Amino acid sequence: MPGIWDRHMNFSQSCRSLFKTIAVVLALALPTALAISSADARVGGGMSSGSRGSRTYSAPPSTTTAPGSTSQFNRSYTQPGAGMNSAATAPARGGLFGRGGGFLGGLAAGFLGAGLLGMLFGGGLFGGLGGLSSIIGLVLQIALVFLVVRLAMSWWQRRHTPQAAYAGASTGGGGVGPGPQTNFRSGLGGFGFGANNAPLEIQPADYEAFERLLGDIQAAWSNEDVAKLHTFATPEMVSYFEKDLADNRARNVVNKVTNVKLLQGDLAEAWREGDTDYATVALRFALTDKTVDRNTGALVAGSEQPGEATEVWTFARRPGGAWELSAIQQTN
Incomplete structure (x- = not known):
């Protein structure tokens, strides 16, 4: 024994x-x-942040640009409320096995x-x-x-894992619209435009504004120009950008995102709540994303070589105003 x-x-x-x-x-x-993973330090920090109005906790429809699902929000001022449907409130559920941890x-x-x-x-x-x-x-x-x-x-x-490029043929502007609606017009860059049956009709000028904001926001972020970010994004999103920039300063680094070019984009959904318009679009874009030492300029993370990213951005527009970035979601 x-x-x-x-x-x-x-x-x-x-x-x-x-x-x-x-x-x-x-x-x-x-x-x-x-x-x-900190090399994924472009604007938004590689996280899902912001608000999509009453649809904040509802996943946007998949598109040809982002055929998978989107990540739930890591940061959002909007909290699940009684006015949302059960599917929307499910991610915040606690309980025994809830996402918030629960007992078990x-x-x-x-x-x-x-x-x-x-x-x-x-x-x-x-x-x-x-x-x-x-x-x-x-x-x-x-x-x-x-x-x-x-x-x-x-x-x-x-x-x-790099996002696979859409294999369908493209003409005209080179973009691909969601589903069977693959209409193209010159001057839209990487945006295919379709989803004309959306509750809110999105015009060619709106797509051009989305593409322009993609580059302008990345440039203002790289220059740490908070004043410009306030003109391109909602106060909520700017608050996240300011926190991320402060974290970079504390680590004595600066993130530089250059050579941003939209490769493909399409509309996931567009709607109106009260007097605010919302449009959620999937974006696949090229960029050079690197983080350098603030004093010496030495490469800390990222690469000098261009890469690609696929994200889902939501824009909001109030009466008499321009489109502003309201949310960024990562794709799965």
Whole structure:
């Protein structure tokens, strides 16, 4: 009988050593991954921010430019309310399994956090939870570590897989409209225009304004010109830009986005709420996105080489005013 326990203890020690090594790798790899993703530092910081009126918590329809889904908002002044439909309020639901964490979500996070710390400091994943060191506990350790690695790899691939270009033929201006409505007109750049059945009709001049704002906002962001950003975006969006710029100054870096060119764009939806017009458009654009040291100009993140990005932007227009950027959403 003592021999069985000795073998079990030796096996447990070996597994603990393995898990400790994995925990150290994760502790080093995840911050590195976050640092690399900071190269995605263009205006909006690679996050989903802003408001889409009453449709803030409703996903915009997919288009040929952005055929997948969009990320939920990381930052928004608009909170889910009773006036929204159940689908819109679902992302904010708490409860037992809710996205906000809920009871089980917080409990699982606590177990995982305690376990990783336990591995780093020699206590094992469940070392502080009543001495659970049985074979079942070891299996749970392996499963949890495997799950963390898989989630991290999946997140990394989604963030860095280039969006595939739409394979359909294009004519005229070179853009592609959503669905079967593939009408083109010269002078629209990368915008295909369609969705003429939208509740709010979007004119060619509106598409031109969207394309112009794409470049103007990126230029004002690169120049850290907050006054100009106020003329191109809503106060909510400017507040996020100011925070991101302040973070850059604190790190003594500046993000430069140049050579912005719309490659393809189309309308997801357009509508009117009260006296405010909204238009959500999918944009695929080329850009050079790099972050440099504020003093020396040395490259900190990003690249001198041009790349591509696909985002969904929402614009708002009030009576007598021009279109302003109201939200940026990342695509999945």
